[in-house]
Amino acid sequence: MRSRFASDRGLTSRMVVTMFLLGLLYVVFVGVLISLGVRALTVLVVAGGLLLVQYFLSDRIALFAMGGREVSPQEAPELHGLIDRLCALADMPKPRVAIADSDVPNAFATGRNQKKAVVCVTTGILRRLEPHELEGVLAHELSHVAHRDVAVMTIASFLGIVAGLMTRFALYTGLGGRRNNGQGGLPIGVIILLVSVLVYAVSFLLTRALSRYRELAADRAGALLTQRPSALASALTKVTGDMARIPTRDLREAEPFNAFFFAPALAKGTTLATLFATHPPLERRLEQLANISKQLGRG
Template structure:
């Protein structure tokens, strides 16, 4: 389903390369398991069920986990009005609209496709942002919906799930068996466990890189749709700064959902290393938005 959200060929090509590397890693990993004679069918089946559940129920799971509640146009007329306007501009169907009662200023979108999508904002972000800033955030989230980023990231995470399960499988079932049936070789379970850990680590880094690319792409698409990159930059700066005022306990509760959020729920100066982050550094996002402003010839 096409929309008017702009694409970024450079970022798109990087995402394609990352997905290709993840797929190649998966093929090599499964091939190695087969060569070792490991019966991984049960692990693959379990991982497949988890993938399907996450794919088809992502909207319900995310809303439940984050305490989101769907709201009607009568309950949140301004919020619905902004989303109606953006959806008309983007030529896309309107997603469900939800609000989460949390002081953490953030927003997220989820759902496997545009028909099953939901956009959720927290009460914290509604209190803090001006209408044009909130519009920029919502355009960013609608870009995730239009580009099916939830489906992409769910599929991308599959290999990490398989590798993690294989590590546990090796720990609990195969550490004692020897390669080639003799006492001179390494235990097959140990080989599988080490390979699984390595595959998990590589897939983790690739998935994090893919997540950062999609955030940059959503920034760009949202800014071009509204033609107001400075509003999105202002929202990013304000949300990131407000995180310093949120109690640490509340931020820790929100951290497991950082991959969904518009901005990571972390205090400034306490972010993880760039390789492990689900989001690009704030400065990089602001620089990219500044470039878009220069291209558009406005602030």
């Protein structure tokens, strides 16, 4: 389905290159396994099953994990009103709307396509943001829906799942034979373990890079849709600043879902390495929004 969300050729090309590298890495990985005489069919079937479950049930899984519940227009009229307006502007179907009872100020979108999508906000972000700031956040999340980012990231994570399963397969099964007909050399299990760990590490870095590109693209598309990049910048600044006042225990509970969130939940003592994992630095996002403001002739 098409929408009026703006595309970004630069960011799109980076995402395409990243996906290509992931695919290339997958082909090389399978080729190495075959050359070692490993029957990886079972692992691929299991990994494929996990991928399908994650792909088709991502909306339900995410809502359940975050404790979100769908709300009707009567229960949350202001929230529904903002999403109605944005969907009309973007010329896209309206997703389901949900609220999670959490003081962590955040929002996320999930679902494999526009028909199965759900946008969820926390009670924490509803309390903290002004309507125009919340609109900027919702435009960001609707951009994820329009561009099918959940499906893209699910597919991109497939190689990491396969590599992780192959590592366990090598550790817990009888892949202990040696190459060269048993005349010295490393055990096959050790080779598979080393290759799987390397593949997992590279795929991890590539998928995190893809996640960062996707966040920048959503910031840009959302800001251009509302024509108010300053509202999104204000929301980003406010949400990131308020994270410091959230109890560490609550942030640690939320951190596993950082890849879904509008802004990552960072517990005290967390370095930029965690931010690197799923989102671009706040300064980079604000810089892009400032440039968009200049392009639009606004401060």
